[in-house]
Amino acid sequence: MGKRGGRGGFKRGGKRDNRGDYDRQPAWKEHTAENPYFTEYYKRRWRATAERLQAQNIMDESEWTDFMHYAKQLLPTSFRITGNKSTANDLNQHIKKTYIPFLSQAKLDGVQLPPPKQLDWYPDGLAWQLNLTKAQIRKSPEFKKFQNFLVYENEAGNISRQEAVSMIPPLLLKMEQHHSAIDMCAAPGSKTAQLLEALHADPSKEPTGLVVANDSDNKRAYLLVHQTSRLPSPNIMVTNTDASSFPNIITTDETTGQRSKFLFDRVLCDVPCTGDGTVRKNLEIWSHWNANNGNGLHSSLQLRILNRGIQILKPGGRLVYSTCSMNPVENEAVIAAALKDNPHMTLIDAAQELPQLKRKEGIKDWKVNTAREGVEFGDRELLLENAKDERERDRIKDKLPTTMWPPSRQEADDMALERCLRVYSHQQDTGSFFIAVLEKKDVADKKEDKEEKKDKVKEGVETASAEENKEDSTKRPLSPQSQKDEQRPQKKTKRDEPSAEKGKVQPDNTFKEDPFSYMDENSEDVKSMTEYYKLDASFPKRNILVRNPHQQAGRTIYLTSNLVRNILHSNDYTRLRLISSGVKLFVKQDNDRAFNEEDGAVNRCKWRVTNESVNFVKKYLPSKAILKGSPDDLKSFIENYHPVISTIGGENGQLKNTLQKIQSGSHIVEFSLDNGENGLSQPVYVPLWKSKTSVSMMVDKKERSALSLRLFGEDVSEAGRKQAEAQKQREDRMKAAVESGQHQAVSTEGAKVEEGKTEEGASAEAAKTEESAQPLETPAPAPAAE
Ligand SMILES: C[S@@+](CC[C@H](N)C(=O)[O-])C[C@H]1O[C@@H](n2cnc3c(N)ncnc32)[C@H](O)[C@@H]1O
Structure with missing residues (x-):
């Protein structure tokens, strides 16, 4: 979460100096749901002059007790x-x-x-x-x-x-199937998943939009690859760049060949923050919380990311900025600074959106913790005036940019900062969150805006707009005012180098991904796939992607959307730091000896459909090419990984008759499973690999178990049986231990196992290895009899 450790230097009970209380924060008691500095920052209890009663004025005094009560409870x-x-x-x-x-x-x-x-x-x-x-x-x-x-x-x-409040930003982004969206700080990917769901909300329509999931942390970017594979989409790209200098994307008009800069309809900036809205879940934040952390994030990262988000947003497009912090310096201050710098952006009134959601308005006045400069809530100009030398002045300018302070009341009113959304723990028993919904005026509005501005200039109210000069530069992420004020060099990124500016690609030696290339749609491999599966002529053959420079089929073949293809053709993937794209379409199945040696097979095809792509591929198959199965047939596949064909579906099984007649290789089966209660009113499509005498359902074991539970009320799979056996053994051991008087020790062990099971979730996902990110689709080995 980009949290930074508190600065050392002042120990509890140590020598007092004039730097004020916040900076004296000791290593507070581990995991105690208390932190006086937190309370003092958000609500001052002492020196209770009317003005200081609530330092940040984030909620009414009367609500504080209620808020703290909830903040100390574990999160549902x-x-x-x-x-x-x-x-x-x-x-x-x-x-x-x-x-x-x-x-x-x-x-x-x-x-x-x-x-x-x-x-x-x-x-x-x-x-x-x-x-x-x-x-x-x-x-x-x-x-x-x-x-x-x-x-x-x-x-x-x-x-x-997913934490309830974390679900809000993607909902307010209002993503539709034709929208292109970027999630700039996406890992572990819960909000990206919501965007993908919105893109594929209507299964009868092929979305034309795009989701780019980006994170600057390399390991977490791979987590995104795993997370997004839970919702397979040809319209996804996962990138690994610093969002504050996200590279420009180019697209090419297929008819004219004209290249142009690609802008997004939707931008999500769920930026790194101090996370004090998550104290109910991340207890350690209580002990580490420090107001300086928010100050540091404001200009070094949050504002830079938001400004870059605004630059790559299409006119008329929507942007959501969010944090899981309550700190106005990380929230309203960032929004106010961005609005000042981007007059073509407006805050949207989201009062009518999610009408049942209890929320509070954004605030228009706040204080900045300047304890490190010796004054608790200092005035910037005074601090600069009182600085002892030029060096100290420069340091203050650098650490405390003007953008951290509230705008004037008039400016705050004009910006309508009250339109920001603040959601607090006590309102509906959740974590706390901040959300701002912004819109870029579209071209028509812009004209009006210009006219309006001309009038204003005439009236002498305003000088020429910064907007007309707005360039897409990653070197100018801060507002003109703050630039002028600060006169400090921005951190350079590789893309800031002059040659990169001129469009020349800088070799990035840290980036080691295999290249992305599209297969020749007339190649033998593509022909073999289309002929074997009898794919409809509308199947997007030209969007078949491979991970090598030679356009040759490797072990895995992917499918992307038209837009992704256009982007990959028009940009260097290393500049985008693209690490994955599209959906896994086919996997090479070449270790089935019986299949390879089978006589008389026509159109033998070694490419099998994956579980991720089955719902795409089936749309392009003639209906008679899709096999039909019953719940009993499915039970055979769940109970046994490689059932012998003659045993499938019991005595009256229909599917086994079909399977006995058709050629070996990859097939798709449609199961109609609705019994009115199991929540399976839509047919379920699964890929099969038929060998000479046995068949395997190419669905990972977790999905088998979930299907089993829904259909039969229990997990009848091999894995399920093993799990049930292990559970029984644990219970037996516990029983034996209780009888022999060792209850305490063993029950603790038992509890740990259970906890491990129940803790599978967003945070546990984060710890998953790449290995577990791979589907467990093991190719069916030829049965012993073959
Ligand atoms: C608040 S978390 C995002 C949570 C995510 N949106 C979700 O809902 O699952 C912030 C993320 O920003 C990433 N991050 C930090 N600095 C970044 C930067 N400069 N550019 C892009 N991502 C960054 C972190 O690695 C972290 O994964």
Whole structure:
């Protein structure tokens, strides 16, 4: 989160100097939900002159106790139902019909436990909150079952654990299927997932938009590759750059060949922040919190990222800036500075959007912690006046730019800073969050704006607009005023080098990704794929991507959208620091000996459809090329990884007859599974690999288990059986230990295992390795009999 450690130097009880209290912050007691500096910063309790009663004035005095009460409670779990609209509504109905009734009866020690509740402000009721402790869940058989269901569905990518308030920014971005969006600071990717869902909301339409998920941290960028693969999309690009100098993207008009700068319809700046809105989840923030951290982030990163976001936003486009901090220096101050510098940007009144969401208005006045300069809430001009020499003056200018201070009341009113949204923990039992929704005036508005400005200039109200001169320079991220004030050199990035400015690509030796190239649509490999699968002529053959410079099919073949293809043709991927794009389309299946040696096979094709691409590929197949299966058939595939064909679906299985007749290789099966309650009203499509006498369903084990749970009420898969066995063994061990008087030691161990299971979620995702990011689609080995 870009948090910085507090500066050392002043120990608790150490020598006092004149620098004020905030800078004396000691290494506070580990993980105590208290921090007097936090309280003093947001609400002063002492020296209670009327003006100082609340240092930042972020909420009414009367609310503070309530706020602190919630801030000290652990955060309830919240989750969203993911996927397109119809599958998400299905699963939501399943939760309501299958789980809520019996969870509403659940009691612990005779006391009724609160069932999960829908977040009333979230569209279509697709987000839920569960307010129980881990221990309560563990002890309640009903909730334990529900927890198990959540874990499986989360792993299968059908639900996503996400902090409730973190769901707000993408909703306010109003992403549609034709929009191109960039998530500038995207990892671990929960908001990117929401953008992708919006892009694919209507499964009957092929989206023309784009989602670029960017993060400057290399490891976290790979986490994005994993996270975005949960919602496979040909319209995704994952990049690994510093958002404050995000490179210009070029696109080429296919008819005229004209190259132009690409701008986004939607920009999300969910910037690194001090994170004090997440204290209910990240307890360590209580001990590390320090007002200086917010000061440091304001100009070094947050404002620079926002300014770059504004530069790459299309006129008429929408931008959301958000932080999980309550600090006005990281919030309204950044927005005010950006608005001053970009008169073509306006704050949108989002009062009517998400009407059920309780929120407070943005603030127009705040104070800046200047304790390091010896005055607690100092005035910048006075500090500069009192500086003892030029060096100190330069340091103050550098550390405390003017943009940190509030604009004049008139300016704040003109900017309508009250339109920013502040959401606090006590309002609806969540974390705290800050969101600002901005819009870039479109061309028509701009004309009006210019006219208006001319009039103003005539009237002598304003001098020429900075907007006309606004260039897309990564070297001028701060406002003209602050530039003038600061006269300090900006940190240089590689892209700031003169040759980069002239369009020459600087070799970046730190970037080691394999190249991206598109296959020749007339190549033998592409022909073999299209002929074998009988792909419709509308299949976008020219968008088949490979990861080598030779346009040759490697082990994995990807599919991208037209727009991604255009971008990849028009830009050097190393300049964009592109690390992945598109959806995994086919994987080479070349280790099935029986298949390779099979006699008489026509159009033998070694490219098998992946589970990620099955829903795209099936749209281009003639309907008779899609096999049909029943719930019994599916059960055979879930129970056994490589069932022998003759055993599939029991005695009356239809699918086995078809499988016995068709040639070996990759096939797609449609399962109609709706029983009115399982939340599977849409057919489920899965890829199969048929070998000589056996078949494998190429679906990873987590998804098998989730399907099994929905269909049969239990996990009948091999993995599920093993897990159940392990659980039973643990319980037996615990029982034995209790009997032999070692209860304490073993139950702790048991609890740890359970916790590990229940903690699978956004934060646990972060720890996942690349290995686990790979789907567990192991190619079917030829059965022993073959
Ligand atoms: C608040 S988190 C983003 C959370 C994310 N939007 C989500 O909802 O899952 C901030 C992210 O910004 C990244 N970051 C920090 N500095 C950055 C920069 N200069 N450019 C791009 N990303 C940056 C961090 O690595 C971190 O992943």
